[in-house]
Amino acid sequence: MSDTPGAGTVGPVTTAGGPSASGADDPPRTGVIGARRARRIAGLGLLAAVLALAALSSVLIGARTLDPGTVWLALSHAAGDEADIIVNEIRLPRTALGLLAGISLGLGGALMQGHTRNPLGDPSILGVTFGAAFAVVLGIYFLGITDLRTQAWLAFAGAGVAALVVYLIGSVPGRGPTPITLALAGTAVSWLMYSLVSGIVLLDQATMDDFRFWRVGSLTGRDPSVIPQMIPFVAVGVVLALANARALNALALGEDTARALGFRVGRARATGLVAITLLTGVTVAACGPIAFVGLIVPHLARAMVGSDHRWLLPYSALLGAILLMAADVLGRFLAPPGELQVGVVLALLGAPFFVYVVRRRRLLTL
Template identity: 45%
Template sequence: MNGTARQPLFLAAAIAFIALTLALSVSVGARPISLDDVWRVLWHPDGSEEAYIVTEMRAPRAALALLLGAALGVAGALIQALTRNPLADTGILGVGAGSSFAVVVGVAFFGVSAISQYLWFSFAGAILVTLLVYALGSAGSLGATPIRLTLVGVALGALLSGFTSAVVMLNPDVFDDLLRWNAGSLAGRGWSTLGAVWIPIALGLALSLAVGRPLNAIALGDDAASALGASVLRTRVVVIVAVTLLAGAAAAAAGPIGFVGLMVPHVVRWFTGPDQRWIIPFSALGAALLLLASDVVGRVVLAPKELEVGIVTAFLGAPVLIALARRKNVSAL
């Protein structure tokens, strides 16, 4: 089955699974609530405990999982297209580590305590690391090759992760409330968190949809892209801004969540082929489903306790990364 024929199948399956997982997300947890009761309290809130759990705890958490999943999936697809590296994502290129380090510095030295404040530090860390990785990876006569960008990103990410751990260890009392965030968590996130991040994520997604065609041209090489009328510099700037908005907002809201942006674009390319105009929106759908499902699994596997969503995606992502590394031909960009 070719990519064009698979696209409607992927779209229908993604929507169906998102609807099913969304229903599970608002009904399962430490206190199970039947779907009949969920439907009742959504349409007729009665002030009961069930109504509070559904409308103020699980519904915003599910909505946030969908939004952050879309952000991470699209950010991963953009980075893979920009670097022409099928194994790139915001974690491998150090963007997540940069966001985490900036937030930790904000908490330790500037008294940052709210998600709305995390946001600006997370953005700053994301954009600085993205620019630094690209600058270091493109230095010299060879330019920004995929291997060089990946090596620089991994090295810089490891360095910043070490600094982050050192700051946390030197200020253990300050970071008691940040432990869940650092593991990648959606627990305790309400409508206020969603309100703080939806605008930058929406803007990042809009920018991402606008660069699908020029990214297709860049996949042919910079010279070929210029000959086809694509502005390579402008496209790279837009991609960097979009990735910063998406990855920065996601890290601010839930902490570092790895592997989502690596796994999903690969699966999507099996269904869509290498056309970025399809890969980007379908990565948003697939990653939203993955993060929402991971959150549900985290609530069920150790019930009544919870496993943070970042840990669940790591358990899923590590074997996927190994499988991708063993493939002779990873999905084409």
């Protein structure tokens, strides 16, 4: 049997029986792919185990270190003593908040870098961070809103409006948004919101005092009731992000190639932007702006599994949660008898990593 053009075969001619005419088999290649897949699955399992360890450390370690037996008793037979209050009312909500925020920021960063093709991009490029901050400041200054739960909803609304404005400004007539127009529009909107926020807080000392507490990204001092409110938004964002993986792989080859492969580029961009807005907006609303997670985590995940977003996204979600909770635990030791907020710790860790990423050009190739 001869190999005819357009038959869809590449390499040795194959027969109906399976092995090629040259005697080479496909199973070796299949075995390599299977081994790679097995390693990646094992990597996910390992990260899940590390995440469980980080969560356990978050519950055990603090101003008062608890042993596992005490924590188990507090969870199973709460008697209302000091240990029970520490575990059930302080550390468990803090750990849950860190888990949701880390997953959201890690995924949001991977999506943002994938859609903008910008290795130094993070979710704040869409303007969601300063959009949320602007909404909070307006609520404090004009309405006197100081309740953290109400501020969280204001921040989420502000993040969504800012992302929508960026999407509309960055949309090219007839083509929709492109990576360059999104980055430019997001930067412009972010700086505009930043200028307005700075102007308002400088006009009123009381607004500055209230805003300053929210502005420092933190897992402490947050109302535990925001956690069940976060879960639906995070769940929808995760589903949309994972559904966006195949389209991101196609977009990495160019928009024309993605269209030729049957993907609707506009729909793929919109899905990614909605996922980023949900994930980042709800986290900024609940915890305040937490920097560097969305920047660092995708690079770590890419170094582990490459640029295939089907694996990059779940790895980024787990690594984001691990990094955020590890930074939160580390902050409890750095300023005794108090602690450093997780946003400050991540800035201390993230700045050197940022320099490292810039200097290692190999990491800048997406």
